[in-house]
Amino acid sequence: MAVELYWGSGSPFAWRVMLALEWKKIPYVSNLISFSKGEHKAPAFVAMNPRGKVPVLKDGDVTLYESLAILNYLEKKQPEPALLGRSPAETGAIWRHISECVHYFAPAASSVIVPVFFGGVGEKAEAMKAAATLHNELARLEKILESADWLVGDKPSGADLWWYPETMLVERAGANPAAQPLDLDLGAIAKRYPAIGRWQKRVETQPGYEKTYPPHWKKAA
Ligand SMILES: N[C@@H](CCC(=O)N[C@@H](CS)C(=O)NCC(=O)O)C(=O)O
Structure with missing residues (x-):
């Protein structure tokens, strides 16, 4: 099952995670959330992130929010290229x-x-x-x-x-x-x-x- 990313246009937090997925060449399904339509506050979204904020990453049974946590998750999932250092x-x-x-x-x-x-x-x-x-x-x-x-x-x-x-x-x-x-x-x-x-x-x-x-x-x- 492909990784899914929920992101919002212009969010630096989401942008970082998307770039990490791209740099690591991890295939993902992109779900663009509309802030103006309030999609980040919809019950289905808040069920993934009770704070109602992007980004959210779904990978099988794992649902993760907070961009730094997601970066660390991706580094473990796909260590190359290393984005958090080797030494x-x-x-x-x-x-x-x-x-x-x-x-x-x-x-x-x-x-x-x-x-x-x-x-x-x-x-x-x-x-x-x-x-x-x-x-x-x-x-x-x-x-x-x-x-x-x-x-x-x-x-x-x-x-x-x-x-x-x-x-x-x-x-x-x-x-x-x-x-x-x-x-x-x-x-x-x-x-x-x-x-x-x-x-x-x-x-x-x-x-x-x-x-x-x-x-x-x-x-x-
Ligand atoms: N600490 C969070 C911050 C995420 C965040 O603030 N996202 C903003 C977009 S830049 C958001 O979704 N805001 C919507 C809201 O708070 O209603 C992270 O690192 O992921």
């Missing part, structure tokens, strides 16, 4: 990057993304403070990527999987007209951070990029 040093470095993304970048990203996409841009001071954190983190990433193709080692890993969708989402929020009055300078990341721009393009040459790119972003382009 202790590599594994530690990958998890450090994931942890930094989750604990430092993502909360600041939310403080920008939520008001831009869902209203409340009146929270200007809050968003600008968050943007300063994002720029610090992007500058840190830029330094690493000035002398490396990938965040850890010489191959794409879970570290790239975690950071890439988040940088894309922040850039999209930064380019939104609602962000203009905030002067966040996040709408053209590649211009201000060229090494990050080159790395984003590199990620986009990996398997599954076209297939996993958020469909509603394509429509808006």
